Amino acid sequence: MHKNDNLSPDALRALQTERLQKVTRHVYENVRYYGSVFDKLGMTPEDMKSLEDLRALPLTDKETLRLHYPFGMFAVPMAEIKEIHASSGTTGKPTVVAYTESDLRVWSEVMARSIACTGGTRDDIIQNAYGYGLFTGGLGVHYGALELGAAVVPMSSGGTQRQLQLMQDFGTTILTCTPSYSVYMAEQARSAGMDPRHSTLRIGILGAEPWSEGMRREIESAWDIKAYDIYGLSEIIGPGVAVECPGQDGLHVWADHFLPEVIDPDTHEPVPDGSDGMLVITTLTKRATPFLRYATKDIVSLTHAPCPACGRTSPRISRIKGRTDDMLIIRGINVFPSQIETVLMGIEETLPHYQIIVTREGALDEIEVQVEVNEKVFSDEIRGLEALEKRIRREIESVLSIAVRVKLVEPKTITRSEGKARRVIDNRKI
Amino acid sequence: MFVKQISVFMENRAGRLEEITGILAENQINIRALALADTSDFGILRLIVDSPDRAAAILRKAEFTVRENEVIATEIEDRPGGLHDILTLFSKAGISIEYMYAFLERKHDDRAVMIIRVEAAAKAVKILQDAGKHLLTAAETYTL
Missing domain, CATH: 3.30.70.260 (ACT domain)
Incomplete structure (x- = not known):
């Protein structure tokens, strides 16, 4: 256990306050946006005397980052930046985050603590099936595994047959991927004549998409392992913000680095422990892209009660219970309907009626975009329509980085309620 | 030299063609010739009728996507x-x-x-x- 995992409430609070004051000064001096936020409020970093003083500040969100795209929120010169990642923005532009040397050390530390929290040790072989690349999942787990001293197999996502082959040959003990992919792998293992229950796997560290207790039971029984939920988002650091312990009753937030608040999404007032609200996080130690009161848009509840299972005193958040916006998570990738809208606007000049239908076929999420054919784009030839379908599909795929199905439908097929179309139909049973 | 043809976008759903023929019948529009092109998801119905402009207007009113071609x-x-x-x-x-x-x-x-x-x-x-x-x-x- 890391020394900061079970600080007394007072000691944790003192550490958080000291770090909050430091990061506040850092952003005030180095990020023009935060400088003007303080100036407008007539505040200075010296006014940040306690954690509660933070509540006077407005929330930072993806929109703030979009307005300062690409590097406007960076708090250090480029010479100090070691790594840059990006995730989906709400429209057109991605959300950019960066890491200094010390940020990468923090990321490694919190991910190592996360793996250790699930029972992982340096003796484990970690098969990392999160995507490596701009998505923070792959590299985050990788750095944590290195820090912990475990052996990491950098598989990245996909290539299921090879995943299963190497898992068997290497004797993998920890699998890291999205929960749905772990279900898919088990299915593929069975159809290849392997019994996943007899694999060497003992732990699954699964995240990057919402899942349920039912799905946990399914995964645990399919593989005969313990499956743990891990939470993170690139804007905060990537994976490693919070993770479950063997108690499987809430995710421990590494609150010495990430200060959690849960607020009413409408009034922005804090909600009491145990009540649902929006998770807001302040990065206490980040140097390159530190954010004060970042609105995750995830709905959770928070508890400060010490964990009876592992003894850690760090606060715990519940599983993600929903979103305050219309973001969808498809195979670990964030998808906003507005991204699809932007593509359709680009093709048709006016926005056609469209609908996004999400289904879970077997274990994998499928996304279908239905677009109503109007006279502007209607070609009287089949190949003209097929070309249109293909163009829409390609452009959406290039923006979202995931495969989609496009279906052209007749006008008024898409049901409108009170004149407004329902943009997303999520038929996944999560 | 040219004749007017109207094309209608249709999803491949049971009863869809019958709806169109119903609308045309109701409005006393006579179909002279027709052809149907389709893929697994959608089709295009091409029609030569005795009064193409009226037929196109009626089908548009019924919220079909219609195109007139020569x-x-x-x-x-x-x-x-x-x-x-x-x-x-x-x-x-x-x-x-x-x-x-x-x-x-x-x-x-x-x-x-x-x-x-x-x-x-x-x-x-x-x-x-x-x-x-x-x-x-x-x-x-x-x-x-």
């Missing part, structure tokens, strides 16, 4: 090789056909009518006329 209607002899003669003319001139469909003429039982959509429409018309083929006028087609 196509060539030419008579061919209803005998082996009748169609081949015309295709040979096009082939020699390098004209490719987007689509075509046929119907039988009522007045002459030895003639059929081909509805043809080509890219180079003017050129196709000239070739047919030079070869002495009879092209139907719009009025002729709608009242066949």
